[in-house]
Amino acid sequence: MKILVCISHVPDTTSKINFTEDNTKFDANGVQFVINPYDEFGLTRAMWFKEKQGASIDVINVGGPETEPTLRKALAIGADAAIRVNTVATDAFSVAKQIANVFSNGGYDLVMAGRESIDYNGGMVPGMIAGLTNANFVNSCISLEIDGANATAIREIDGGKETVSTSLPLVIGGQKGLVEESDLRIPNMRGIMMARKKPLTVVEPVNASPETISVSFEKPAPKGAVTLVSPDNLDELINLLHNEAKVI
């Protein structure tokens, strides 16, 4: 089985988010970038397939050279090869189009993407890859088993979960549950050394003009101070929630 794992290069969760150029550009200054947490679940599940059932794993990122350390980290975790599509990721559609192109031409059976990335939170790329390639698609996937060309997956739905069956080629929008968190891997020294020798191929983008444009950003309005209520005066809390906040 040939697996393509999408790796989004995103600001670490604890990063302070700032914008420059009159709030039109994200300020990457001083920001630590990591593998998108949802993609890490996919990568780890791909590693499980590789180790238990036999599979090869390519990781892919659409982005400039600055994303290469993140791809190297995925190689250090155990992917076999990395692909960087050499274009600035602008919107979900153009990213999906690049990945769909590599997927269609690379003979892959399975694409593991994260349900969403924690920077733009679009939740669109996996579904768009599936739509562009006519592959089957399971979103919000919390369990995946592959048997030959057949797949059984569990997806999270509002208020529960649903077990589905489908076949390869398949695109997954994955999340926590695909693997236990305790199974997530931290690259070790050997992995890091080996990653240096693994291929990281830079490919040029296909033509894909964006459909949406980020025109500006804003920060949420600063929040007022918390109103503290004494634990001995919970009637006051009910009063505030009813009359001031009007939420009960």
Add this chain to the structure above:
Amino acid sequence: MSVLVYTESEQGHFKKAALEVASYAKAVADQLGTTVTAVSVNATDTSVLGNYGVDKVLHVASDQLNSFNASAYASVIKQAVENENAKVIIVSSSADSKYLAPLLAVGLNAGYASNVVAAPSGTSPFTVKRPAFTNKAFENIQINTEVKIIGVSNNAFGLVETSGSASAEDFSPTIPGFAVKVESVDKATDKVTIADAEIVVSGGRGLKGPENWGMIEELAEVLGAATACSKPVSDLGWRPHGEHVGQTGKPVASNLYIAIGISGAIQHLAGINASKVKVVVNTDPEAPFFKAADYGVVGDAFQVIPELITKLKAFKAQQ
């Protein structure tokens, strides 16, 4: 050239989110000077949509569509869009709508903006506001394609009642074969889901163990709320994974979020910041949650919550 809205139903009844997206569609239609057409699948009575601004309903009745299938539903909506020559399509942010919308976007060559929190700030160019960086900022985005899809964030726009009425028309699209088949569904149908809930009551590691969740459930019941938890709580197996909220869990966009024994780590806040009013109960006055909350009680949950339940019951009885 109407605005088309996909109104989700469950067991024949519209979800609250369906009425909210209808309200949103009406606002967009007013901006564009056009009407609203809804697509509904297997709803028993579509007339209620008229109260939320829908002019016409395309009613699809099909046993094949009894269980949700993203590509089939996307295909049905696409046919409705073509039928109506719609240029703007509105969907919700439910798990199902987020599943089908990217497929629909590809099918229609439409730009798609997800989790939108307000009516368009302009329609030429078409600009909407959505959260980014896991609620640490908002992004204003322009959709430049001729056909546009907007996914509206739950509880962001609210319900807007009007006095209109909706005409209904049977619509019989071609339903494609299913390549992804539902084998089984595991869902508590009587519970308020986190996605739909206006109020969410959430417990953290401060509750010490699963045996103490009775009071969380009771508080939720009094308030008609959904229950949730912080990540370590689901990791420890005290609560099901589906209840874990935060950056790596479920997003919450409720009107009221009550956090009990939760520290307020940045990853937790990232997922619940979109909630409008936040209440925190924590023994530690230095807990970071107090900086993010609107109302706070510095106190022991084991004393505060039972008392709050008693007082809320009395309050509700008076209402």
